Amino acid sequence: MTGIRVIEWREPPLLGRAERLNSLMKPGYVPFYIRARRWLISALERGERFDIVHQPVPVAMRYPSPAAKLGLPLIIGPVGGGLSTPAGFAADEASSPWFMKLRHLDRMRLRWDPLLRASFQSADCVLGIASYVREQLAGVPLQRFEVMSETGLDGIPAPIDRSARPNPVKLIYVGRLVRTKGARDIIRSMNLIRDLPVELDIVGEGPERSECERLIAELHLGDRVRLHGWRRKEELPELYRKADIFVFPSYREPGGNVALEAMAFSLPLIVVDRGGPGSAVSSGCAIKLQVTTPDALAIDIAAAIRKLTVDQDLRNRMGAAAYAHVGQTALWSAKLDRMDAIYADLINASQRAGAL
Template sequence: MYCVPTPADSALTFAPGGTSPVDTNPVRVPVPSSVGRLHRDSRRTPADDAPLTRPDGGTRPRVLLVAPAADGEDISEAWNAYQWVRLLAEETDLTVLTSWKRGHTPLSRQLPGVRIIEWSEAPLVGRVERLNSLMQPGYPLFYWRARRWIRRRLAAGERFDVAAQVIPVAMRYPSPAAGLGIPLVVGPVGGSLPSPAAFVAEEGATPWYQRLRALDKFRLTHDRALRRTYESAACVIGIAPYVAEFLDGLALRRFEAMSEVALLDLPRAPHGVRPEGPIRLLHVGRTIRTKGLRDAIRAMAALRDLDVVLDVLGDGNDRAACEALVRELRLDDRVTFHGMVPRATVHEFYTRADVFVFPSYREPGGGVILEALSYGLPLVITDRGGPASFVTDACAYRVPAVSPEQLSADCATAIRELVENADLRVQMGAAARELAASTHLWSHRVHRMLGLFEELAGAGITRTAR
């Protein structure tokens, strides 16, 4: 039965044993049987809030995971953080510091067997979702609460072998676990990728809050708390190698690259003979200028002699411009805008597609790249940002992004080679699926993180009962 929550400025208290709510993500949530009853409240005395003692000998690392949002009912970063919590709890003595979004099920109830200290989000924080995801206005309060909790637990004698902060991905948030004597892993972090100069003129007006990204480099130089986070961290994980270049002004102790996104599993392998008809290209994502849809459309204009069509899934503020471009180039019978569609429909389009075309030129990460790999699709992408580091030449064409004219021309060349060579499509598609299966599952991410924990904590990991 769940205990009554404390006021909003304190951590919530729950005891496992109740019925877990329905998880909107189709993942079975395992409850580690070795974890005892949990009672956590930021106002309790040190004696009442003593460290847990595991009955199996305490051979697993004691991990403190910081995730301002972790929610299996949400999307994007919060959903990714939920996967970290769910999977790390199977392998470690895990303590999670988090908050929950109003109107959503607290993480304590989604994963009732995990030691979770959580706070409700600040009032009004979630009113504007896009602004909230970009600027995280509730983060300062979360930082203060979490750092206070960590200091109190350390003062009470509790010890952690390693700490990790897995979100936010953006590199503008200091970690409450920094500089407290716990080996800290920060990341995967990324973002702050600029547009190539030749593309900026086509991007139009940028909302004021997105322009704040330009301050990231300044803050890394002058914000002492932010610098301390990165320079005191035992390891910084970037979502792609370009992150190391962005952080080159800091004295990092160690840098590793690992994507912030992953696949739970692979869809069923496609089978049967390809149906008759045109070669189908697919673009999935928000319809904004940086996603490269205009460039894919311009590439289509250079392929009029081929039997090829482009399906576009997604919506955004560049859709009107893209539709106008289709009319201008007289591609109405070759390019179809489907808008926002249900997840099941997205799956159908992936299974029908022959080539995934996603020439995004400012893509820090790119979960759709992993989706395309999992469906065994050859890819045409740009050679910058996260996507370029997710793939190999065996499964993808990685084209430069120097100017719109050059990008569309190079995309057209790559698409032409794939359209005209069925054996090449099959070969690259098989390589794509193999790469997804061998590299990009959540099990791979967690295995690598656990290895990093073991290496960084070293002899500090408890091997006898506490």
Template sequence: MAQHITMKVLLLSYGFDGTDVGEVFVAYKWAKALAPHVDLTLLSFERSGRPTVAEQIPEAEAVTWPEPAFLHRFERFNATLKPAYPLLFRFVHKWLQKQLLQGRRFDLAHQIMPLAARYPCPFHNQKIPYIIGPIGGALQTPPGFTSEVGKTSWYTRLRNIDGLRFRYDPWLRKSYSEAEIVLGVAPYVQERLANVPLKRFEPLLELGVDGIPSEHTKGSADGLRLLHVGRGVRTKGLRDVIRAMALISDLPDVTLTSAGAGEEIEFARKEAEKLGVLDRVTFMGKVPRAEIDHLYRTSDVFVFPSFREPTGGVLYEAMQWGLPVITVDYGGPAFVTDDTCALRLPVSTPEALARDVARSIRTLYANRRRREEMGEAAQKKVLAEGLWEKKAALMLDLYESVLEGGRPAVCLTARGGKRE
């Protein structure tokens, strides 16, 4: 990794918190990975009762403001919509103006979070080159699945107006069109931003890993143990796996374990009972992290046909453990995986997806050597692309390309590989 110590970088996120989950945890990992290599200043909200950003990331300067406490009572709403973001925008904008008036210099600014592609950037019009992303979200439900997805909360449905905002919201459009680079979690994001004249777009998964487990998955001697991990919502594809199980009833030693909680779990349980496969499916509900790792370690195949998955971080988890993957060729999974480690299926209708999942299970059931080769390829892919130190090196190359006015030596391709 090249030396970047003198580069002065502003890094903005809604929060940085290594004790939490979700976006603030991912932002924390990015900050920890970048801080040893640049002069880093972090800008974010800070939540009371948690370790401070300065305590968690002492390698960087932390400039924080208290997150409005009343929002903590509406955690799902707060995490999804981030209603206090305009307040953070104002704080950052005013702070930065004051710093610049006092003669302070920054080489680059980077709005790394929020993840959703709907928040304007306070670095716009501040005479500092800036980057936005990786951003994601706004992935559409395939038409064939809309009748089964059902209704969602009103604030979740607000994602439907994001496309209109990128057409007509001048504030948002200018934020993105004047960014030196807009990073997207997968290539589909560029399509969603087609109405904004971007200077440059690069696909880059926002997630990373610290390493691969020392104890790898070995696979069972008999049968096939399938694993699905994900929130209990229809889009995660659990119901499609249940239906696939009914299509392989001639393979009674194929079993499925589901780890995750939510209203969809009960629908999936009823589907399994109706189709006569309940005796081969274990619903574990929400389980602790250590138990999830145990499931990865003791399973044979990770089956995750999530048909509206913007990123696919759970696929990275499974690939860490050397699990071959059955997923879809759409959205985040199409970018996170490749043909060496995954069987990637088209997304058209629930009936077709269930048949394709069943066919893929048969393929891997019959070929243990292929499972092993796919598992090895999965770990190699994670090691090549997913380690935080390598993601930081790539981000630093992007930073330098902005300052030098050129392109980085290494960028991610649309399929998650590398081009020189």
């Protein structure tokens, strides 16, 4: 690529040592903000011209933009996160690291932090990774808001015909094994549908693995539930192809990338209607569940699995609808075209305003 200039600054030493803490709080963002803002102001004073500023990261809505209120058309996002834990699940997350509780400050900062509020208020366009982001920013007057996922697909494989598949019906979960993603709720649901010819493959690794293993043993589900652990990206397509239904009841999932992957393999989905997955799918390709308590969620997952297991025609229709939906909404080529249109709108509006 030509015509590109990259300006970068090294992260101060020691700030990235604690990976999870650094991922959540990003202490290196403070020096970045100061340096980037100074550089932009200096560049403008030197007479440099910028048609537009786009700040795509960090995704979390807790970082002010160094380009805010500099008189330049500004796009922030895609941003997301800030979802709270449903009250009925709070007890299950009591063992989370102390610093994870700092995310509860996000809403307070969106209400009171002048730098953060000014960033979103002054932005010419805010991109949200899912529709729930608009609700998260309801207390901030926005000039323009668009929904655009932070992830996409370069391409999708050929559609998969599962109409002649024999039993058992194979369920698949793909994701980290952490409480919020709901793997243990799927396992508990399997205990409620022992009369059905279904098997569950759980692909992923994480701190919830021991709890999943305990539940599988306690409920005597070892012949119907398999823990595959972490798998390389190259191994996932074959696992998706062998599956019949994708089950991902994450109740605090900001984005929807895993749902996009499943839809690309013509899989009907069972997701929680909250956060990214609920926004990434349509009712034609997914059963969307409400979430209140762990017991209720396990019962609802079981009912959704039963509905899709006993009705193969419904599974086939929803799988085809999932494939069509992801092709229309998730390809990078379409997203780039849409981004170009947003750039053009904002640049033209800025030029018209400057001509007045």
